Amino acid sequence: MNLDKLFKKQQLERDSLTEEIIKSPKTKKLIVSGPGTGKTYIFDKIIKRQSGGRYLVLTFIRRLIDDIDRKIQIENTCKTFHEFAKGILHSQKGSFDLQPFLSEIIQRDAVLLGLDLCNFDTKFQELDEYGPEIPFYLRRGDYYQTVSFNDSVYRVYKLAQINEETLPRFDQIIVDEYQDFNRLEIEFIKILEKRGAILIAGDDDQALYDGRSASSKYIKELYKSGSYKLFTPKYCSRCTKVIVDSVNTFINKVQEDGYFSDRISKDYECYLPDKAKDSDKYPKIDFAECSTIKTVAKYILSQVKKIDNQDIEESFRENEEYSTALIIGPAHYLKVVYEELSKALKNIQFNPSEQVLFSIVDAYRLLMFDEFSNLGWRIIAELLLDESVLINVITGTENDVKIIDLLPSKIVNHHRAILELLVNISKEDTYNDKQLKELKKLSPGNSDELIEVFKFKTKAQELGGKDKTKPSVLLTSYKGAKGLSGGHVFLLGIHNKSLPKNKNQISDVEISQFLVAVTRTRKKLYLVNNRWYINPMTKDKKFMNSNERSIFIDWVPNGLINNLGYLKSEDIA
Numbered sequence: 001m002n003l004d005k006l007f008k009k010q011q012l013e014r015d016s017l018t019e020e021i022i023k024s025p026k027t028k029k030l031i032v033s034g035p036g037t038g039k040t041y042i043f044d045k046i047i048k049r050q051s052g053g054r055y056l057v058l059t060f061i062r063r064l065i066d067d068i069d070r071k072i073q074i075e076n077t078c079k080t081f082h083e084f085a086k087g088i089l090h091s092q093k094g095s096f097d098l099q100p101f102l103s104e105i106i107q108r109d110a111v112l113l114g115l116d117l118c119n120f121d122t123k124f125q126e127l128d129e130y131g132p133e134i135p136f137y138l139r140r141g142d143y144y145q146t147v148s149f150n151d152s153v154y155r156v157y158k159l160a161q162i163n164e165e166t167l168p169r170f171d172q173i174i175v176d177e178y179q180d181f182n183r184l185e186i187e188f189i190k191i192l193e194k195r196g197a198i199l200i201a202g203d204d205d206q207a208l209y210d211g212r213s214a215s216s217k218y219i220k221e222l223y224k225s226g227s228y229k230l231f232t233p234k235y236c237s238r239c240t241k242v243i244v245d246s247v248n249t250f251i252n253k254v255q256e257d258g259y260f261s262d263r264i265s266k267d268y269e270c271y272l273p274d275k276a277k278d279s280d281k282y283p284k285i286d287f288a289e290c291s292t293i294k295t296v297a298k299y300i301l302s303q304v305k306k307i308d309n310q311d312i313e314e315s316f317r318e319n320e321e322y323s324t325a326l327i328i329g330p331a332h333y334l335k336v337v338y339e340e341l342s343k344a345l346k347n348i349q350f351n352p353s354e355q356v357l358f359s360i361v362d363a364y365r366l367l368m369f370d371e372f373s374n375l376g377w378r379i380i381a382e383l384l385l386d387e388s389v390l391i392n393v394i395t396g397t398e399n400d401v402k403i404i405d406l407l408p409s410k411i412v413n414h415h416r417a418i419l420e421l422l423v424n425i426s427k428e429d430t431y432n433d434k435q436l437k438e439l440k441k442l443s444p445g446n447s448d449e450l451i452e453v454f455k456f457k458t459k460a461q462e463l464g465g466k467d468k469t470k471p472s473v474l475l476t477s478y479k480g481a482k483g484l485s486g487g488h489v490f491l492l493g494i495h496n497k498s499l500p501k502n503k504n505q506i507s508d509v510e511i512s513q514f515l516v517a518v519t520r521t522r523k524k525l526y527l528v529n530n531r532w533y534i535n536p537m538t539k540d541k542k543f544m545n546s547n548e549r550s551i552f553i554d555w556v557p558n559g560l561i562n563n564l565g566y567l568k569s570e571d572i573a
Contacts (some may be wrong), residue, residue: 036238052173170196178202297340324471326486
């Protein structure tokens with residue numbers, strides 16, 4: 001078949017299936033398809049076909065919401081589960097704040113009160129309602145007038161269980177990344193599906209979030225249930241042919257070795273009308289085995305500098321902007337690479353995995369909004385009080401006494417003075433150097449951070465800007481890569497004991513991490529291994545064992561890989 005005929009065949013097949021999904025009269029639809037197969041495009045078509053209706057798009061990942069919002073451009077449509085739940089709570093219960101660190105605060109409260117309670121988030125995620133943990137958590141959340149991610153969904157789920165009318169009606173509900181949801185969210189969706197036509201999309205191959213009790217079993221159960229009309233788009237318009245071919249071969253090998261045993265079978269093909277030119281330009285995956293992580297950084301820099309103007313320009317396209325170079329790896333590798341690359345590159349951003357921690361900044365943010373905030377003063381108490389005093393304060397809160405009334409007046413007055421300064425330096429008409437000096441005196445250990453966070457910024461300072469003639473570079477973790485894509489993608493730590501951690505006990509999640517990372521690639525993929533971290537020798541001048549390249553590389557056909565061999569720093573121009 002010549003190329004023109006192949007293009008036409010693929011285009012007709014893709015358009016035909018898209019039309020079938022959009023026009024199907026079924027009120028329950030399930031899309032199971034691989035990465036880059038146009039789910040957002042389908043969402044857009046469905047919503048615009050029902051112009052003027054009420055829509056809801058739910059997913060787990062914030063950046064996916066941002067991407068859908070940018071492409072679909074329908075106001076108040078796309079939300080994370082937690083945002084949707086928070087909105088319902090506001091309408092039903094009044095004012096509630098959402099803070100991701102609430103679980104840490106409540107866990108500390110339980111310890112200070114001498115209670116043997118733990119794993120609150122897991123209890124919510126798995127709907128384990130039989131112990132004392134959930135009632136205790138909800139009571140403390142009420143006291144702080146704050147919710148976190150899991151309890152916000154749980155609270156709305158319980159309201160909807162009693163009365164489905166708690167949830168609005170929608171003309172169309174879309175749920176994306178279904179494989180990333182846990183039992184609580186799945187049971188919530190079972191109620192939500194009664195509130196309008198529903199389209200669910202996901203891919204069991206991309207299930208990454210086992211740490212939040214999510215499981216791909218739910219999408220597999222839904223697929224087999226017969227209650228949803230099934231659709232399986234197969235054409236990938238993101239990745240080049242070498243990436244798609246590698247993924248197919250990799251998955252076949254994975255299944256031959258006994259992994260992904262209950263995988264949903266799905267076809268996956270490169271959509272050549274969009275990707276033929278890139279596929280010809282980048283026909284192979286580069287594999288580089290570098291000496292140390294600093295050599296890895298030098299190698300990546302050399303490759304980023306070779307990215308041509310066309311690739312750079314395309315990465316800044318309106319409504320489809322992506323990172324020119326996306327670097328994915330373990331946090332300790334990324335830190336070193338970022339330090340080296342930031343010396344030479346301007347458009348560079350490092351997004352390490354988010355850790356849910358609280359600080360004095362969070363306390364002041366809360367207190368600037370409400371000077372009596374129990375949670376704001378609770379953070380200050382945690383950071384400043386001796387534990388014996390803190391125990392007495394937390395014990396007093398069990399009687400619903402406000403924390404500000406349980407704290408020593410000296411502490412309250414000191415932090416109120418700081419708050420007054422922060423309010424002033426955050427406003428254009430009251431901002432001055434005298435206040436900055438006073439803040440440094442009152443809070444010497446935190447003043448620099450507080451000034452950076454709260455000081456008044458001009459619009460020019462806030463907007464900043466990228467040089468669109470230079471490559472944009474983003475560094476993130478394997479889990480953090482979900483929802484992203486990049487022109488040139490570099491995967492770091494591709495050795496056994498890193499990915500996978502144990503080549504004899506590989507988990508399905510590790511396989512999914514590799515697949516997700518690989519399929520972020522729009523143009524060229526680089527697999528990068530370092531034989532040693534910083535130095536091949538110990539302090540007593542003995543050679544350490546070198547890292548063995550990942551077994552995952554052996555599961556990709558040699559014919560698709562350009563093996564650059566072993567590189568030392570001096571080998572890289």
